[in-house]
Amino acid sequence: MSLLKTKVSRRKFLGLTSGALASTLVMSNFGVLKKVGASEEKGNSKYGRKFVPSTCAICVNKCGFIAEVDNGVIRKINPNPKFFKSRAMICARGNAGAKVPYDPDRLKKPLIRVGKRGEGKWKEVSWEEAYDYIVDNVVKLVRKYKNRSTIAFASTEGFQEEYFIDLANIIGTTNTVRHPTLCLASNIQGYSSVFGTFPDADIANAEFVIIAGSNRAEAIVTPDTIDMAKNHRKQTLIYIDPRATKTTALADKWYPIKPGTDLALVLAMIHVIIKENLYDKEFVEKYTYGFDKLAEHVKQYTPEWAEKETEIPASEIYWLAREFAKHAPRSIWYPGRRSSFYANDVYYRRACAILNAICGAWDRPGGLIPKSKIPLRKYEIEFPIFDWTRDRIDAGKVPFLGDVLPEEDKTDAGLPTDSCQYLSEKDGSWILFREAILKGVPYPVKGLFVYKQNPVESVPNRKKTLQMLEQMEFICTIDVAMSDTAWYSDVVLPESTYLERWDPVHSLNGVVPIAVMRQPVIEPLFDTKSMFEIMCNLAHKFMERKDFWEDTSEEDLEMFKETCLKRLTKNPVKDFAKYQVSKYPGAFEQLLKEGVFYLSDKPKYGKTLKDGFRFKTRTGKIELYNVKYEEKGLHPLPVYTRHTDPKPGQFRFVVGRHGQFTHASTQNNPWLLEAYGDKENAVWINAKVAAKMGIKAGDKVKVKSPVGEQIVKALPTEYIRPDVVFYVHGFGRLSKGLSNIYRVGASDAEIIVDYMESISGNAAMHETFVTIEKI
Amino acid sequence: MSKKKWAIVLDDSKCIDCKACTVACKMENHVPLGMYFYRNWVAERTKESEFPMIKRMFRPSQCQQCENPPCVHVCPTRASYQTEDGVVLVDHEKCILCKYCMTACPYDARYVNEEIEAIDKCTFCYHRLAEGRIPACVETCPPKVRVFGDLNDPDSEVSKLVKMHDTEVLKPEKGTKPKLIYIKR
Numbered sequence: 039m040s041l042l043k044t045k046v047s048r049r050k051f052l053g054l055t056s057g058a059l060a061s062t063l064v065m066s067n068f069g070v071l072k073k074v075g076a077s078e079e080k081g082n083s084k085y086g087r088k089f090v091p092s093t094c095a096i097c098v099n100k101c102g103f104i105a106e107v108d109n110g111v112i113r114k115i116n117p118n119p120k121f122f123k124s125r126a127m128i129c130a131r132g133n134a135g136a137k138v139p140y141d142p143d144r145l146k147k148p149l150i151r152v153g154k155r156g157e158g159k160w161k162e163v164s165w166e167e168a169y170d171y172i173v174d175n176v177v178k179l180v181r182k183y184k185n186r187s188t189i190a191f192a193s194t195e196g197f198q199e200e201y202f203i204d205l206a207n208i209i210g211t212t213n214t215v216r217h218p219t220l221c222l223a224s225n226i227q228g229y230s231s232v233f234g235t236f237p238d239a240d241i242a243n244a245e246f247v248i249i250a251g252s253n254r255a256e257a258i259v260t261p262d263t264i265d266m267a268k269n270h271r272k273q274t275l276i277y278i279d280p281r282a283t284k285t286t287a288l289a290d291k292w293y294p295i296k297p298g299t300d301l302a303l304v305l306a307m308i309h310v311i312i313k314e315n316l317y318d319k320e321f322v323e324k325y326t327y328g329f330d331k332l333a334e335h336v337k338q339y340t341p342e343w344a345e346k347e348t349e350i351p352a353s354e355i356y357w358l359a360r361e362f363a364k365h366a367p368r369s370i371w372y373p374g375r376r377s378s379f380y381a382n383d384v385y386y387r388r389a390c391a392i393l394n395a396i397c398g399a400w401d402r403p404g405g406l407i408p409k410s411k412i413p414l415r416k417y418e419i420e421f422p423i424f425d426w427t428r429d430r431i432d433a434g435k436v437p438f439l440g441d442v443l444p445e446e447d448k449t450d451a452g453l454p455t456d457s458c459q460y461l462s463e464k465d466g467s468w469i470l471f472r473e474a475i476l477k478g479v480p481y482p483v484k485g486l487f488v489y490k491q492n493p494v495e496s497v498p499n500r501k502k503t504l505q506m507l508e509q510m511e512f513i514c515t516i517d518v519a520m521s522d523t524a525w526y527s528d529v530v531l532p533e534s535t536y537l538e539r540w541d542p543v544h545s546l547n548g549v550v551p552i553a554v555m556r557q558p559v560i561e562p563l564f565d566t567k568s569m570f571e572i573m574c575n576l577a578h579k580f581m582e583r584k585d586f587w588e589d590t591s592e593e594d595l596e597m598f599k600e601t602c603l604k605r606l607t608k609n610p611v612k613d614f615a616k617y618q619v620s621k622y623p624g625a626f627e628q629l630l631k632e633g634v635f636y637l638s639d640k641p642k643y644g645k646t647l648k649d650g651f652r653f654k655t656r657t658g659k660i661e662l663y664n665v666k667y668e669e670k671g672l673h674p675l676p677v678y679t680r681h682t683d684p685k686p687g688q689f690r691f692v693v694g695r696h697g698q699f700t701h702a703s704t705q706n707n708p709w710l711l712e713a714y715g716d717k718e719n720a721v722w723i724n725a726k727v728a729a730k731m732g733i734k735a736g737d738k739v740k741v742k743s744p745v746g747e748q749i750v751k752a753l754p755t756e757y758i759r760p761d762v763v764f765y766v767h768g769f770g771r772l773s774k775g776l777s778n779i780y781r782v783g784a785s786d787a788e789i790i791v792d793y794m795e796s797i798s799g800n801a802a803m804h805e806t807f808v809t810i811e812k813i
Numbered sequence: 814m815s816k817k818k819w820a821i822v823l824d825d826s827k828c829i830d831c832k833a834c835t836v837a838c839k840m841e842n843h844v845p846l847g848m849y850f851y852r853n854w855v856a857e858r859t860k861e862s863e864f865p866m867i868k869r870m871f872r873p874s875q876c877q878q879c880e881n882p883p884c885v886h887v888c889p890t891r892a893s894y895q896t897e898d899g900v901v902l903v904d905h906e907k908c909i910l911c912k913y914c915m916t917a918c919p920y921d922a923r924y925v926n927e928e929i930e931a932i933d934k935c936t937f938c939y940h941r942l943a944e945g946r947i948p949a950c951v952e953t954c955p956p957k958v959r960v961f962g963d964l965n966d967p968d969s970e971v972s973k974l975v976k977m978h979d980t981e982v983l984k985p986e987k988g989t990k991p992k993l994i995y996i997k998r
Contacts, residue, residue, distance in 0.1 A: 133833060287870055292865075709839060759864070
């Protein structure tokens with residue numbers, strides 16, 4: 039690859055991140071930044087009682103709250119009555135968040151490893167020492183490999199993640215890897231391939247909702263979960279899942295579908311709707327492309343055929359199809375998460391989107407709605423272009439793709455065997471990314487920064503993640519607690535919690551967009567800093583190293599100093615937040631006082647249905663038949679592939695959420711652990727199967743997969759199919775810094791095979807078969 | 814000023830067992846950690862429960878704030894008492910931890926709080942009522958299963974809900990006249 043090409047792609051990459059067209063604000067001395075959050079509060083007495091609006095960060099929903107603070111200590115986190123996106127609620131996790139700053143397991147000082155990796159021997163150091171250590175190591179690695187991309191950045195979403203990405207840009211690496219390919223990348227890819235965008239669901243106004251591959255009662259998403267519950271008496275909710283999760287409490291019908299066959303069900307529903315002329319002809323004619331080809335394609339997928347695949351009676355499939363069409367446009371096949379199902383997940387998600395499209399349940403009340411947002415101002419930053427920057431390691435042709443695909447998906451026509459087709463430049467693909475690092479192809483990646491993410495517990499096949507960490511020459515983790523990844527790091531930086539800092543304004547895009555930010559509820563406890571402060575301080579430290587900038591031009595460096603160093607890093611987050619909303623008079627004051635800003639509290643429908651609107655697809659229409667896929671050698675229409683069944687004695691292992699836990703991040707909170715109802719997780723196994731195997735409740739069993747094994751308590755239950763087992767994520771941890779869950783229960787990362795969905799790069803987490811053995 | 818009759822009307826068909834109410838209560842009322850210490854709870858009352866015929870149901874509950882409270886009647890020190898507006902409270906200073914009230918309560922709504930060395934239970938967040946605020950469990954609930962208000966006010970939401978729906982109380986045969994009122998499914 040030519041240097042020039044690298045430079046071009048680099049520019050594009052940079053364009054994705056935050057930038058700066060600086061308002062001329064106070065040029066503060068750098069040292070002042072240490073107390074950005076607290077400085078504004080100085081006028082107020084620490085004593086007495088106050089109510090501070092801000093935004094939750096215990097999961098991804100960002101619900102508005104009003105914290106009650108007594109004498110500088112958080113007493114309670116209450117819902118913000120004006121925060122309509124969450125329907126003015128705070129869940130169990132949000133409530134328990136009040137204890138996060140006071141958690142004895144919190145990181146309190148920067149730490150540098152002194153023993154072996156993972157041994158847990160640390161030296162407390164000053165921030166200056168930590169910065170010097172980091173800068174020395176990064177400069178050393180970049181110069182050693184003559185490659186800035188040898189430093190990788192792993193992060194998950196959050197209001198300060200943009201500053202972490204800024205740091206990646208300052209160092210000049212393309213190798214950022216984010217959470218979507220462990221979550222909903224295939225979902226976004228599938229719906230976008232039809233509508234050109236990933237929509238929201240207007241649950242509040244829907245009459246008929248089908249959820250498959252999502253457990254909204256336990257994986258709370260606002261406002262969807264709350265609207266489903268509130269509408270319980272008037273809305274028909276169909277729930278499809280191999281497990282009877284708590285969502286069945288809201289469901290009118292529950293179908294324990296045979297795993298891996300969801301696509302067959304959707305295709306058969308489309309078959310019925312077309313065959314019986316139940317689709318919205320006018321809508322299809324006006325807005326969609328490829329209906330005839332679709333109609334021809336789904337002729338083969340009869341409900342009688344689908345019954346054999348899905349184990350859902352054909353009569354029920356007819357009923358579902360007819361009801362769905364009858365209630366349209368107030369019908370939704372819910373675009374839920376837990377999308378990392380199977381290695382052909384994108385085709386399944388495409389079919390779900392197509393079902394909604396042919397019924398005209400798009401951009402109208404009660405259907406799928408393209409998200410709206412509140413436009414915000416941002417800085418434009420010019421990061422330097424470096425000669426030593428190389429393309430992402432997981433992009434382009436990947437020679438070892440076959441290593442991360444299940445057997446039946448390696449050879450199937452219509453699945454690419456050479457690369458991940460639609461890799462997002464900022465997100466990457468975790469499975470492919472790690473595989474490339476382990477193989478050192480096409481170049482070695484030897485440095486790693488981790489922010490807020492915990493790959494050791496989040497990415498399937500934990501052993502491989504540990505191997506990846508092992509081959510790193512330098513690892514820095516920034517977090518509020520000693521995550522498992524922090525435990526294996528060389529330097530650990532303690533971040534201020536979301537209750538102690540300013541965070542910039544973010545638009546929460548959706549049916550009704552809403553803007554939120556964070557202001558400190560209390561002054562930072564301990565010697566912690568925000569990601570923003572860490573980025574700023576490191577940026578200036580890097581500038582002091584002349585030997586770090588020799589592969590860039592003088593002009594680039596000057597531009598960088600002007601935009602990044604003088605503008606971004608010298609303006610406190612609070613001032614940036616003010617600038618972001620400066621085109622809306624009074625917005626910042628409203629955010630400070632009421633914790634929320636919005637342009638309207640009513641949904642706007644039909645902006646994509648206006649004459650002349652072009653969908654972001656090749657044809658400008660809703661693509662039932664995807665032209666780009668055809669060009670790339672993929673199936674332009676969703677094709678069903680039969681998945682391997684578990685062999686006798688085997689079970690399919692499925693993943694899922696629990697209402698008290700955000701991924702792997704809140705299990706160590708004692709209030710949430712208590713609300714969960716046990717000190718450890720337990721493996722769900724069908725009661726009759728367990729009885730046959732002589733397994734009783736509480737017995738210890740060994741769950742063994744091709745990549746690992748875990749010992750866990752058995753939970754025989756009627757709430758699961760006989761061919762499936764499950765245990766909740768986030769237990770069996772390796773970090774001794776998580777004192778309530780260290781080596782307690784079982785880790786799913788340890789046993790899930792690292793297969794991948796090859797179009798989106800999403801981890802395919804339901805392709806693992808395990809055996810269960812009583813011990 | 815007319816006398817209040819505070820009550821909670823619940824539509825538990827909306828409950829998803831998210832435990833927001835139980836955690837909010839522990840935070841608001843400094844209820845100690847531990848599963849034997851609680852002012853409110855969510856019970857699973859699944860009826861059909863054999864695969865694949867499953868219908869899960871949840872029932873959140875707490876002290877029923879009985880109009881005819883057995884706990885108050887049996888308390889030897891008058892630590893348990895009823896306020897003017899019908900809320901049953903415990904005066905921690907007077908409590909001698911004899912646990913008669915725990916035995917008398919048909920709803921298992923009381924626990925021993927070792928930190929304050931007294932029996933403790935739901936107060937309808939009485940300290941909040943004085944500030945014109947609603948109980949923490951009511952306020953925080955995602956689908957608003959609980960609605961709090963004054964049954965003596967015909968215009969209150971609780972009064973309207975009771976008028977509009979078929980309702981039931983727990984263990985009516987005990988004659989306790991609970992002021993936790995459940996909307997029938």
